[in-house]
Amino acid sequence: MNSTVRYIAFKPRNVSYYCVILLCLLTMISGGYCAYMMEVSGHIITGMNNHVAWGLPHVFAVGLIVTASGVLNGATCASVLGMEVYKPVARLSVVLASSTLLGGLTVLVLDLGRPDRLLLAFTHHNFGSIFTWNIFLYTGLLLICVVYLWMMMEKRFNRQVTTIGLAALVWRIVLTSGTGAIFGLLTGKNIIDTALMAMLFVVLSLVLGTAALVLVTILLKHWQSTQVDDELQKAFNRMQLLFLLVLGIFSIVYHLINVYARQDLYVPLFTLTGGLTTMFSVVYVLTGLLVPLGITLYLLKKPGGIYKQIASSIMSLTGGFLLLYIVIIGSQNQAKILFPGKTVLASRFGDGGFPAYVPSVWEWGVGLGGVAFSFFIFLLLIRVFALIPESQPSTVSKLI
Amino acid sequence: MSDLAPDPVSCMDADFEHNTKANAARRRFLQRIGVMGVSALTASSLPMNVSRGGSLLAADIGSSAASDEPVSGVSSERRWGLLIDTSKCSAGCDACVRGCHEEHGIGVSGNDHTDAQWIRKIDLEDNDSGETMSLPVMCQHCETAPCVDVCPTGASFKRADGVVLVNKHTCIGCRYCMLACPYKARSYIHEPVTDQLSRAPRGKGTVESCTLCVHRIDDGQNLQPACAVACRKDAHSAIVFGDLNNPDSEISKSIREHDAKQVRADLQLNTAVRYTGL
Numbered sequence: 001m002n003s004t005v006r007y008i009a010f011k012p013r014n015v016s017y018y019c020v021i022l023l024c025l026l027t028m029i030s031g032g033y034c035a036y037m038m039e040v041s042g043h044i045i046t047g048m049n050n051h052v053a054w055g056l057p058h059v060f061a062v063g064l065i066v067t068a069s070g071v072l073n074g075a076t077c078a079s080v081l082g083m084e085v086y087k088p089v090a091r092l093s094v095v096l097a098s099s100t101l102l103g104g105l106t107v108l109v110l111d112l113g114r115p116d117r118l119l120l121a122f123t124h125h126n127f128g129s130i131f132t133w134n135i136f137l138y139t140g141l142l143l144i145c146v147v148y149l150w151m152m153m154e155k156r157f158n159r160q161v162t163t164i165g166l167a168a169l170v171w172r173i174v175l176t177s178g179t180g181a182i183f184g185l186l187t188g189k190n191i192i193d194t195a196l197m198a199m200l201f202v203v204l205s206l207v208l209g210t211a212a213l214v215l216v217t218i219l220l221k222h223w224q225s226t227q228v229d230d231e232l233q234k235a236f237n238r239m240q241l242l243f244l245l246v247l248g249i250f251s252i253v254y255h256l257i258n259v260y261a262r263q264d265l266y267v268p269l270f271t272l273t274g275g276l277t278t279m280f281s282v283v284y285v286l287t288g289l290l291v292p293l294g295i296t297l298y299l300l301k302k303p304g305g306i307y308k309q310i311a312s313s314i315m316s317l318t319g320g321f322l323l324l325y326i327v328i329i330g331s332q333n334q335a336k337i338l339f340p341g342k343t344v345l346a347s348r349f350g351d352g353g354f355p356a357y358v359p360s361v362w363e364w365g366v367g368l369g370g371v372a373f374s375f376f377i378f379l380l381l382i383r384v385f386a387l388i389p390e391s392q393p394s395t396v397s398k399l400i
Numbered sequence: 401m402s403d404l405a406p407d408p409v410s411c412m413d414a415d416f417e418h419n420t421k422a423n424a425a426r427r428r429f430l431q432r433i434g435v436m437g438v439s440a441l442t443a444s445s446l447p448m449n450v451s452r453g454g455s456l457l458a459a460d461i462g463s464s465a466a467s468d469e470p471v472s473g474v475s476s477e478r479r480w481g482l483l484i485d486t487s488k489c490s491a492g493c494d495a496c497v498r499g500c501h502e503e504h505g506i507g508v509s510g511n512d513h514t515d516a517q518w519i520r521k522i523d524l525e526d527n528d529s530g531e532t533m534s535l536p537v538m539c540q541h542c543e544t545a546p547c548v549d550v551c552p553t554g555a556s557f558k559r560a561d562g563v564v565l566v567n568k569h570t571c572i573g574c575r576y577c578m579l580a581c582p583y584k585a586r587s588y589i590h591e592p593v594t595d596q597l598s599r600a601p602r603g604k605g606t607v608e609s610c611t612l613c614v615h616r617i618d619d620g621q622n623l624q625p626a627c628a629v630a631c632r633k634d635a636h637s638a639i640v641f642g643d644l645n646n647p648d649s650e651i652s653k654s655i656r657e658h659d660a661k662q663v664r665a666d667l668q669l670n671t672a673v674r675y676t677g678l
Contacts, residue, residue, distance in 0.1 A: 041591065043588065043605075048588075053575040112573045113571075113572065113589075114572050114606065117570075118572070124554055124570050125553070126554040131574065186546070339524055342525060342526055343527060344523070347522045348512045351522050
C-alpha cells in the first residue's frame, strides 16, 4: 500500500521544534519528580482521598489510552477501509497511537500505590476482573502497533497490512469498550453503571483520536513549512463531524436513560455532584460538543480554514478530557445513598454529602508529564524511522 | 555496465549473507531477551513464595484460599457475620471505632477523608417517621463481594468462612476495589505508617478494610471482634458476632427474630453484616 508514497525521517531545523522538545523534556522531568514525591510521601500530598480514589492522573491516563485507540483510526481508514486520502498519515497514525498509549500506561503505573509491584499485575491474575483484561488489551495493542508498523515498513509484508489493520480495529474497539466497562460495570454507581458507557468510550476515543491526529498533522506540516493537504483536511473534518454528532447523540441518550429508566433526575452526564464537575458539564457541552460541531459544519461548506480546524480540534480534545473528568471524578464524588429513605444527620466520613476533590500540583505534574512523554516518544520515533511522507502535501493525492 | 557499477547478483548474495547474519544476530538477541524475561518473572514470584511461608496472616490465608486447600480453622461450614441492633447503638458513642483502632494500631491524623475508616458511625433520620438512629458501618463481608470481583491481582479475596480480606503482599494499590465497594468501606493508606502491630500489617500505598478481627477468629478461643468487645464494655451490646450458617447461634436466632436487614439489599450482595431497626 505504501509503494507509491516515499517516507522519510522527520528532521526539521526549526526553532519552535527544538523549543517543543525542550518543553517536553522539562515537563517529563517535572512529571518524574511529582511521581517520585507521590511515591515517597504517599498520596497524602495529592487531592485524592478515600472518597475520590481515582483522581486527575486517571483522567490523563484513561484520556491518553482512549485517544491512542482513536488515533489508530487513521491507519484503519487507510489499510482496512481503503480510503486513499489517509494513506500518507497511516504510519504516523500507528506511531502516534503507540506513543500515546505508552504515555497513558506510564501515568497509570506511576499513580499506583505500589508501582514497584507492577510485575505482579502480569504474574497474578483475576480474570473475573475487567481491569485484568485491560492490562492484556493495552499491552496487546502496543504489540499489534509494533507489528502493524513493521508490516507497513517492510515491503514484503505489505499484503498483510489489511489483515493486521483489521486485527487492530477489532482489538481497539474491544479495548475502548473494556476501558468504558471499567466504569460502567461498577456496583451501586448510579451515574455510570450502564453498558452504554462502553459505547460512549468508543465514540469518545474516535473524537479524541481524530482531534489529536489533526493537530499533529498540522504541526508537522508547519514545521516543514508547507500547508496541510486540502483533501486530507476535508476528510478529517467530515470524520470529526460524524464522530461529534454520534457523541452528542450518545450523550443525550445516556441522559434520557438516567432520567426516564431510573426516574433519577440528578444523575447523568450533566451530573450535579458539586465541585468542578457541574462546571465541567456545562463547559463540555459547549466546548466539547456544540462549538466544534458548529465549526466542522461551517468547514464543510467553506473548507480551508486551518485555524478553525485547529480551534475545533483543541476544543474537541478539551471537551473529551472534561467528559472523562465528569465520568471518573463525578462518579466518585456523587452522594452515595447507603440508606434510601433516610437522611444522614452526622458522619465523620461525610456520608450523604458531596466529597470535595481538588487536584494537586503533583497530580497535574504526573498527568502532563505523561502527555509530554507521549509526544516526546512520538517525535523521537519519527526522527529515527522513515514515517513521514516525503511528498509535498499538495501532490500527495497524485502520488497515491 | 561500467566497472564501477556493482554486480547485481553478487550484491544480492552479499545482501542475503548480510541479512542472514543480521537475522541470526537478531534471533540471538531476542532469545536472550526471552531468557531474561522468564528469569525476571521467576525471580519476581520468589519473594511472594517466601512471604507466603512467613507469618503474615492475610498472606497465609490468601494463598491457601486461592488454592482451595483446606485451612485449619477456616471452613465454608461457617460464615462469620455481625448483627447490629440500632436500638441499642447510641448517637455520639464511638466505642466500637476506638476499639477497632486500638486493636489494629490505626492512628488518627485528623483528616477524616484520608484517615483509615475501617469502621465509622453514622447518625440517621427516617424521612417519613422522623425517627433517629445511630449505627456503625464497616466492610459488609459480601458473599458476592464487588471488591473481590474487580481486583486485578486477586489481592482482594474471600476466605472460605466468608471473611473478605486484602492480601497485603499482592495489593498493587490500584484502588479499583475502592471504586467498586458500594459501602465506601475500603481505605487507602495515604502516608507512611509507623508502629504497626504484627497482627495487623499495614503499608503505604495499599488498600485495607475491616478484617472482622480475623486474627481473633483464628485464635481458636472464641474471641469476639474488637468492636463487639468495646461495645459490650461500654454497656451497649449493640454488636453481636457469630456464625450465620449455624441456625442455633445467637446471631442467627436474632436475625430471624428481629427480621434483620442488609444495607442496600437491592444490590443483592448477601452481606454478612445485618442490621435490626433499619
